[in-house]
Amino acid sequence: MTSTSAETDQIPWEQLTAAATEAMCRAYVPYSKFPVGAAALTDDGRVVSGCNVENASYGLTLCAECSLVSQLQMTGGGKLVAFSCVDGDGNTLMPCGRCRQLLYEFRAPGMRLLTVSGIKTIDEVLPDAFGPEHLS
Ligand code: THU
Numbered sequence: 001m002t003s004t005s006a007e008t009d010q011i012p013w014e015q016l017t018a019a020a021t022e023a024m025c026r027a028y029v030p031y032s033k034f035p036v037g038a039a040a041l042t043d044d045g046r047v048v049s050g051c052n053v054e055n056a057s058y059g060l061t062l063c064a065e066c067s068l069v070s071q072l073q074m075t076g077g078g079k080l081v082a083f084s085c086v087d088g089d090g091n092t093l094m095p096c097g098r099c100r101q102l103l104y105e106f107r108a109p110g111m112r113l114l115t116v117s118g119i120k121t122i123d124e125v126l127p128d129a130f131g132p133e134h135l136s
Contacts, residue, residue: 013114016041016084017092023049023064024086031058036093038064038085042078043108065099069106079108092116100126 016039024037031054039049050067064085072078083103087093092114095103103111104126111122123129 011041011082011112013082013084013119016047016082017086017090017114019047019049020064020084020086021090023051023067024088024090025051027051027064027088028053030054031056031061035088036064036085038068038083038095040068040072040080040083040103042072042076043081044076044078046075046078048072048075048080063096063099063102065095065102069102072106078106080106080111081108082112082114084114095125101129104129104131 019039020037022037023039024035027035027037029035029052036052037049039047041047048068048071050064050069050071052064053062053067055061072080080103085093085095094116095113100122104122107122112119113122113125115125
């Protein structure tokens with residue numbers, strides 16, 4: 001079920017998307033020429049962001065979300081409350097499957113994502129997910 005506006009009113013989506021767009025401008029994409037930026041609000045009120053960083057060995061490319069979760073951990077840890085991702089035109093972009101898994105690891109309960117089909121929860125974009133709870 002897609003979340004209601006009441007549940008998402010408090011999330012600064014415009015600020016997050018602006019931070020994602022700023023991060024996108026730092027992307028290193030000589031191969032795909034497809035810059036991506038991502039930003040997220042943490043459960044203690046920080047905004048963390050990331051851009052994609054490609055490699056001559058194409059398969060080693062780091063998605064913007066990799067950079068974002070690294071920044072999350074390096075700047076104090078915590079969990080992700082809300083997430084926005086943009087392409088080179090600043091349009092909303094869906095995180096790839098691998099990156100949905102990366103985000104799932106660090107989700108706050110009810111984490112929300114701005115998607116091409118509205119605001120969704122992490123459980124909606126990665127249903128029946130495998131996660132840290134399965135390893136305990
Ligand atoms: N990319 C991301 O950074 N995040 C995603 O969720 C989708 C794809 C990047 C990887 C690569 O540098 C470029 O987009 C084209 O696939």
